Amino acid sequence: MEEFTALLKELFSGVLYMGTFDGLKTLVMFIIAGVLIYLAIKKDYEPALLLPIAFGAILANMPPIIDAITGDPTASVLGSDGFLTVLFNAGIKNELFPILIFIAVGAMIDFSPLLKDPSMIFFGAAAQFGIFATFLTSMLLLPVVFPDIAGDESLILRLASAIGIIGAADGPTTLYVANHFDLAEYMAPISVAAYSYMALVPVIQPPIIRALTTKKERTIHMTYTEHKASRLTLILFPIVVTILAGIIVPMSVPLVGSLMFGNLLRECKVLERLSKTAQNELANLVTILLGLTIGSTMLAENFLRWDTLFILSLGLFAFVFDTAGGVLFAKFLNLFRKNKLNPMIGAAGISAFPMSARVIQKMAKEDDPYNFVLMQATSANVSGQLGSIVAGGLVITLVGLLIGW
Amino acid sequence: MLFYLLSAAEAAETAAVTTASESKLAAMSIFSKGLFTTLLGLVGVFLVLTLFYVAIKIIQRPGHKEPGEKE
Numbered sequence A: 001m002e003e004f005t006a007l008l009k010e011l012f013s014g015v016l017y018m019g020t021f022d023g024l025k026t027l028v029m030f031i032i033a034g035v036l037i038y039l040a041i042k043k044d045y046e047p048a049l050l051l052p053i054a055f056g057a058i059l060a061n062m063p064p065i066i067d068a069i070t071g072d073p074t075a076s077v078l079g080s081d082g083f084l085t086v087l088f089n090a091g092i093k094n095e096l097f098p099i100l101i102f103i104a105v106g107a108m109i110d111f112s113p114l115l116k117d118p119s120m121i122f123f124g125a126a127a128q129f130g131i132f133a134t135f136l137t138s139m140l141l142l143p144v145v146f147p148d149i150a151g152d153e154s155l156i157l158r159l160a161s162a163i164g165i166i167g168a169a170d171g172p173t174t175l176y177v178a179n180h181f182d183l184a185e186y187m188a189p190i191s192v193a194a195y196s197y198m199a200l201v202p203v204i205q206p207p208i209i210r211a212l213t214t215k216k217e218r219t220i221h222m223t224y225t226e227h228k229a230s231r232l233t234l235i236l237f238p239i240v241v242t243i244l245a246g247i248i249v250p251m252s253v254p255l256v257g258s259l260m261f262g263n264l265l266r267e268c269k270v271l272e273r274l275s276k277t278a279q280n281e282l283a284n285l286v287t288i289l290l291g292l293t294i295g296s297t298m299l300a301e302n303f304l305r306w307d308t309l310f311i312l313s314l315g316l317f318a319f320v321f322d323t324a325g326g327v328l329f330a331k332f333l334n335l336f337r338k339n340k341l342n343p344m345i346g347a348a349g350i351s352a353f354p355m356s357a358r359v360i361q362k363m364a365k366e367d368d369p370y371n372f373v374l375m376q377a378t379s380a381n382v383s384g385q386l387g388s389i390v391a392g393g394l395v396i397t398l399v400g401l402l403i404g405w
Numbered sequence B: 001m002l003f004y005l006l007s008a009a010e011a012a013e014t015a016a017v018t019t020a021s022e023s024k025l026a027a028m029s030i031f032s033k034g035l036f037t038t039l040l041g042l043v044g045v046f047l048v049l050t051l052f053y054v055a056i057k058i059i060q061r062p063g064h065k066e067p068g069e070k071e
Helices: A002-011 A013-018 A021-041 A047-060 A083-092 A096-108 A112-116 A118-126 A129-145 A153-166 A171-180 A184-199 A201-212 A231-248 A250-267 A272-296 A306-334 A355-367 A374-403 B002-027 B030-059
Strands: none
Touching (some): A002 A013, A021 A047, A021 A184, A047 A083, A083 A272, A096 A171, A096 A250, A112 A118, A118 A374, A153 A184, A153 A374, A171 A184, A171 A250, A171 A374, A184 A201, A231 A374, A231 B030, A355 A374, A374 B002
């Protein structure tokens, strides 16, 4: 009889689990995943990322199978041989997925608007202001909000770095930094914040830009010179940037190098098949795997905590300050320029490519249907991609130096 | 032999200087560490992107224009 009861318990362990407190937490995670799926399908917010993340979260939070004899939870998708654990170890733990994604992103990016107007590159630097402002803010707030980690200087600095990088709206770089600093326990809120804010660019950026600019400033027209960047320039650019980054910020090389390798595949014009593969098959495949794996980090025990809310809030703060940094930098430059810049393009200096540039163009058209700032905004946007990677590399180097990581 | 000895002495001296500066950095208060990272990070991003700007300007020299391309 006892054996029969044990067998029944094993058979219905999932049902029994749902009646416990942990089961309730699982239910909350299912609801969160449901909201993400709703945003992906109904609202079309980065569905390629949010949908796999949400489904990964559902898979990861399934009730464990309890062994009738030992009472231990056994293989689920997250067991030592579970496929999500295998994916995590193969793609996130060793930083492979972010690198592969960057090859795909590099193959998709056309740097010619930047090469036509290189001065736009400085917006890619200015819009990283939020990263460092948030780094400092989180560093000061973390010991106050979470006294249990107050004595752990290393954890505070590492966590503050990863939270700050969320502001760049650059998912792969955020993952890279978080992973480099061994923040697996915080990976879920950090990656969810990075990818959701990236998806919410059209919602988050416009009110900030409107608050910081007048209508007169938003209707400034910018001249655009129509000259082509030569093929040699387009080929030399990724090579030179990789070498320079390697010499100055070696920690950024895996990201800059893969981005630029992808771009070289695109621009060399003799590897059309590889370029298309990087842009389509590689991008799609890694996006699926990356999304599922990130979702698998959203375990109830790691996610339903106060620090998740803290990380999500500070991530938003970083994003807001990055946008503001770019706009204010453009306004600052206008103090000295004869040909005024439309300050909205500064906001495109974040790394959410090409969404941010499109948002800026849409806003420009709303105030003046004949205003065309897409090319300048795109230049700032691709610079933001470079800026966020460099910022990530610098944060890793500097914080690593301070804590001996 | 003398060369190796000199090199070893030089390496030891460099290592000592590096260790000393690293321990100085480690001894800073957490707030100073934060400010250090913030300031150097921001300046660093601007410097690196300025370097990229210069590199773009150099690779765009007139000599690198496509044959028949207008200025």
